[in-house]
Amino acid sequence: MLEYIKIFYVILKRDLTLIFREKTDLINSLVFFIIIILLFPLTFGLKSEILNTIISGIFWISALLATCLSLEAVFRSDFEDGSIEQLALSRYPLILLVSAKILAHWITFGIPIIITSLVLGIFLSLSSKIMMALFITLILGTPILSLLGSVMAVLTIGLRGGMLLSVLILPLSMPILIFSTIAIQNAASGQSIIAETYFLAGILILAITLAPIATASALRIRLS
Amino acid sequence: MYKWIHQFGSPKYFYDISFPLSKWAAIICAICFISGLYGGLVLAPADYQQGDSFRIIYLHVPSAWMSLFVYLIMAFSGAVSLIWRIKITDIIARASAPIGASFTFIALVTGAIWGKPMWGTYWVWDARLTSELILLFLYLGYIALQSAFDDKRIAARAGAILALIGVVNIPIIHYSVEWWSTLHQGPTISKFDKPSIHLTMLIPLLLMVVAFKTFYITTLLIRARSEILDYECNSSWVKKYVIK
Numbered sequence: 517m518l519e520y521i522k523i524f525y526v527i528l529k530r531d532l533t534l535i536f537r538e539k540t541d542l543i544n545s546l547v548f549f550i551i552i553i554l555l556f557p558l559t560f561g562l563k564s565e566i567l568n569t570i571i572s573g574i575f576w577i578s579a580l581l582a583t584c585l586s587l588e589a590v591f592r593s594d595f596e597d598g599s600i601e602q603l604a605l606s607r608y609p610l611i612l613l614v615s616a617k618i619l620a621h622w623i624t625f626g627i628p629i630i631i632t633s634l635v636l637g638i639f640l641s642l643s644s645k646i647m648m649a650l651f652i653t654l655i656l657g658t659p660i661l662s663l664l665g666s667v668m669a670v671l672t673i674g675l676r677g678g679m680l681l682s683v684l685i686l687p688l689s690m691p692i693l694i695f696s697t698i699a700i701q702n703a704a705s706g707q708s709i710i711a712e713t714y715f716l717a718g719i720l721i722l723a724i725t726l727a728p729i730a731t732a733s734a735l736r737i738r739l740s
Numbered sequence: 741m742y743k744w745i746h747q748f749g750s751p752k753y754f755y756d757i758s759f760p761l762s763k764w765a766a767i768i769c770a771i772c773f774i775s776g777l778y779g780g781l782v783l784a785p786a787d788y789q790q791g792d793s794f795r796i797i798y799l800h801v802p803s804a805w806m807s808l809f810v811y812l813i814m815a816f817s818g819a820v821s822l823i824w825r826i827k828i829t830d831i832i833a834r835a836s837a838p839i840g841a842s843f844t845f846i847a848l849v850t851g852a853i854w855g856k857p858m859w860g861t862y863w864v865w866d867a868r869l870t871s872e873l874i875l876l877f878l879y880l881g882y883i884a885l886q887s888a889f890d891d892k893r894i895a896a897r898a899g900a901i902l903a904l905i906g907v908v909n910i911p912i913i914h915y916s917v918e919w920w921s922t923l924h925q926g927p928t929i930s931k932f933d934k935p936s937i938h939l940t941m942l943i944p945l946l947l948m949v950v951a952f953k954t955f956y957i958t959t960l961l962i963r964a965r966s967e968i969l970d971y972e973c974n975s976s977w978v979k980k981y982v983i984k
């Protein structure tokens with residue numbers, strides 16, 4: 517058991533080191549996220565009533581698109597230089613290795629997106645209730661996107677680029693989008709967001725239990 | 741039992757029995773389709789509320805049922821091929837996808853045509869409509885994934901994982917969309933409440949359901965046969981067939 521925790525930690529550390537040494541992917545996805553959010557005030561004008569009604573959608577659509585773009589990078593370099601085959605050949609369960617990689621993706625792409633959206637929320641002068649709901653939905657929702665997306669990322673590595681990946685992820689991630697935006701709108705109108713939060717948490721637990729298994733078996737298929 | 745499964749799973753055996761099977765399915769489909777259409781369009785009385793435009797349910801309801809049914813078949817055969825590595829289930833899953841996508845498309849289009857006179861608009865952001873639309877995108881994603889691979893076997897197994905994730909997700913999608921549409925707009929349009937349907941209307945509908953099922957079987961077998969020839973193009977029995 518201790519050995520497994522250790523190997524999980526080793527893989528996690530390796531992935532984090534790799535991403536922080538080569539920061540372009542990380543910075544690009546954040547810049548992309550911020551640009552999309554900025555596009556909305558520019559196209560809808562500065563009338564704050566309109567912005568307030570669509571604000572929940574803005575953050576979530578941008579987060580979804582940024583995650584789609586960043587996911588391709590998770591397995592690509594490992595796949596190209598063959599290190600993923602070495603990992604698959606090791607005597608440790610592939611599910612463990614894959615979960616470490618997914619966690620690394622969430623730490624490097626999910627957490628920066630959460631922090632950036634809170635900062636942008638201050639700039640767009642959101643109320644504290646909306647900020648709280650945004651924070652809760654993002655912290656529950658972005659790991660689901662990483663988990664669900666990693667399966668699709670493995671299935672599509674090296675095929676037709678990110679377009680196919682987005683086509684696969686976007687329909688499947690609609691429940692997360694719906695529950696999150698409803699929660700933020702409820703918070704904006706002063707209602708409780710407990711029900712949506714529970715749903716997101718439930719989906720997250722389902723994703724944590726099933727997605728690593730699916731990713732591992734998808735990886736075996738791609739390596740066969 | 742196991743012997744039978746293995747025999748059924750061999751492409752040559754499947755190829756041999758699929759031709760008479762598809763022929764019988766086509767005959768049943770033709771009989772049910774013609775009698776169902778005649779019963780539905782001519783014999784059944786007009787609905788007291790909706791007049792004659794209710795008759796589109798004879799296409800709409802069976803295709804909507806089939807759109808989900810085919811996805812389940814796809815996911816089930818995908819699971820079987822992942823677990824037991826049976827070639828035929830690969831082929832069935834791959835061949836089902838375009839048929840299922842067409843059923844979904846027909847359900848959406850007939851729904852829109854029915855909605856115009858009934859609801860006054862082609863499209864409503866209703867829970868059922870939206871989840872049917874998302875289902876169409878799931879099918880299109882599956883087809884896109886299939887065409888992206890060069891190796892069809894890997895494509896089929898990758899598609900199996902995608903279809904299984906889709907099956908886990910479909911109830912969540914449906915529930916979330918229902919949640920969303922009820923909270924957002926409320927029932928602005930009273931739904932097509934099925935009045936306890938009269939027998940003269942119900943029998944043609946059941947006939948059409950059987951017709952759609954057998955139509956699916958026929959087209960599936962025809963597609964599967966050509967896929968088998970493509971899969972097995974290097975084996976000797978295919979060469980024999982082609983020379984004959």
